[in-house]
Amino acid sequence: MEGDMSDEKLTLDDIAALIVQIEPTDLADLALVRKGLNAIADSSPASVQRPIAEAVKRIDRMTGGEASDPFGCLAEIGAFIEQAMNAMEKSGGEEVPFSDPEAEQVPIIGAAPEAGRSNALPPEADPALLEEFITESRDLIAGAEAALLELEADPGNTEALNIVFRAFHTVKGTSAFLGLDHISKLAHGAESLLSRIRDKEIHCVGSYADLAFRSVDMLKDLIKIVQEALGGKPMAPPDGLDDLTALLAQPEAAGTDGGIHDEAGGAEEMPPRLGDILVAQGKADREEIETAIADQGDQPAGMAIVKSKIASLTEVGRALRKQRSMAGTEPVTESSVRVRTDRLDRLIEMVGELVIGHSMVAQDETVNSGTHPELQRKVNHTDKIVRQMQDLCMSIRMVPLKATVHKIARLVRDLARRRKIMINFIPVGEDTEIDRNMVDLINDPLVHLIRNAVDHGIEPPEEREKNGKPRAGTLLLKAYHSGGNVVVEISDDGRGLDRDKIMQKAVAKGLIQSSQNMSDSEIVNFIFQPGFSTADKVTDLSGRGVGLDVVRKAVETLRGRVDVSSEVGKGCTFSVRLPLTMAITDGMLVKVGNQRYILPTVNIDMSFRPDPEALSTVVGRAETVIFKGKLMPIFRLHRLFDIKEAVEDPTSGLLIIIGDGNQRCALLVDELVGQQQVVAKSLGDGIGDVVGISGGAILGDGRVGLILDPQGIAALARQASDSGSARKVAC
């Protein structure tokens, strides 16, 4: 950093300001500090020299790489410098002016912003959520702006209009959710204006278009302010916001008021005041700071604050650094770039192919014959690189579940308030990573399960007390990796599932005759059946006929599965098991005739070769097998897919149990070839959907293998048995 400082003689204050801003790994800065400290020590009394010597010792330890905790070490150094400063003051040493250039720009903290204006973020606002809101809104507003331009040129362009409308609508909804009232108010105004345009009441031309653009500009300013507020700056609505909101409510005023103001409210460009930053960070009390600054009016604010011991040197330094980064007109350099996901997908696919292509080379006879050791060595070398590349590629797409968990935490809080119950939400493993593409897709199922737990699971405090439970319920969300899968468990300590009630309902719905021979887990899994709700009444939270079957379906399309276990009165645990990524499928390679198929491992319950006595037929046709005391139908894959030269006799083939609940069935294949990870792809242009096949994948030998879709196979089998032997289905 400040290279220009190296030539000048550093004062203790300079060093103090420096030490809190440097990175512990920045050796050049550390050396600079060390040099400055030594220079000061030479011309200082012994009481000052001692802490300086200690600080220098720490610096040496850091530069020598011996410090186990560099940040802690840095803090210690800071503390010693503070000691030195105090000693310097006591000894009557020559007071050096606080010469931090940034500090001099800091205006002395003045009167607090006017009362009545919201000058801080909503207290419960979650920084992660706000960040997301900012990014999302920026994209939306950018899109809206482009669409508005289009709309102005072509007022009949309904698609552009819808883009703008949706943007405002989304911003309105999210900002209201986050408690950013003035944003939602503005977005609401803009939305009403656009809905009038949509209803063809007015046209998006002239002053109406101006108004729409002004709203976009104002939203941009507002979002900038939110971002700045995240950094600790007080949040003051820009000038002209109220005017614009009023104008949006009465757009006709804009028509008569010919002069549309050019500036859409100037967001203050001044850097935030140091005192404000400290107050916003909760490091200091506003009154204390104001008194401190009033007392030592002619000193820089930072110095005054440190002197009056309101905040420590470290904290002031940190605030100074923040102030500087915020004062910069350019946003802080981003450490990430946005890449289109389709490009990323293609890259990952290509790397997948590279891995396969490379393994073909590695397995080539010439390489493995042992006559070319040099070649073999080179191939091995490439092998390592390819593997690393594959790992890297996979990690590129991985993001932690944190954002999802935070959203859920907020949801739990709101739901609990609405139901007037108390819930301790405990998230565990929010750093668990999952494919970026999956994050959005698992959100809905998880939210559904959470709603379910809050609405049906956890009892009101009085009821809990009566049952000897703590008044507040516990909702545990636990995410972890297990065998190439991500598992998300949602456990509550509420009522649990009522086995008898579920059974009655299952019998009433004709799903089972009686509960004989049914395990508890089989019974509780009935709740995933369509239309299976044991909720007695419909609330606005759940029980609206959208049942857990939706959750299961959603999870299954992600090639995952959802299970439930429960104990009456003690609680209930849903576990959602998902593949790490949709790009790679863990599968079993099975052979049928001369064809090979990939059956996703997650769909496989078990595979076995049946004993002849376990097989039977019903009405001379429907083949069944007894597995674990249960009859289940056998579907012959070779018949469904019309494959010749396949194993006909189940006792010499292999039965694979797939599906669950009453959808369970045994699939007859010739044999299991092995386990394989494959990159799932679509079936190619012009093929469309093929019943029973979810996609294709390039196998190790370069051939395309088909990935089986168990649900589709079950549907195909039922269709086949319904219509006799009709097998050809139009694609």
Add this chain to the structure above:
Amino acid sequence: MNEIAGAVEDKDLFKEDLYERETPKEEALQLVIFRLNREWYGVEITKVKEVIKVAKITYLPSCPEHIAGIVNLRGYILSVTDLKPFFGLPHEEPTEKTRIIAIESSIFETGFLVDEVVESIEVPVSKIEPVLLILPAERAKYLDGQCKVNDKLIAIVSVEKVLEKRV
């Protein structure tokens, strides 16, 4: 393309035995000639992306007859169209000579499964005749025309019509 402009003027001078001289003076179609069973067909070279030696074709269950399956084309999955059902030809097992002609089209990409790819020739437009009327209409609609080259009758396949059927 300059040749085409010039071709109109020179047309009459070079009218005789244009093909033998191989002078590209007249507007001509470059065709890739292939074999289906014992018949000869052609497809415009501008619509051909590449000719690939047949890898093992993966059969797709419950699909129409004219979809032969899918193959791996350097990591892409390419669907393979069997042309024989379009022309009422009997199915034959693939041989050493079997090829897939990868077709480039704005509709979608597919490969035509053919028994053999022979050569690529240039045929003057004037030599292309309409399809014989004796062909049944549902076969003829997949052809753009026919021409006679070296005593071989070559039927020109209409890529668009075939792909339309596939969609």
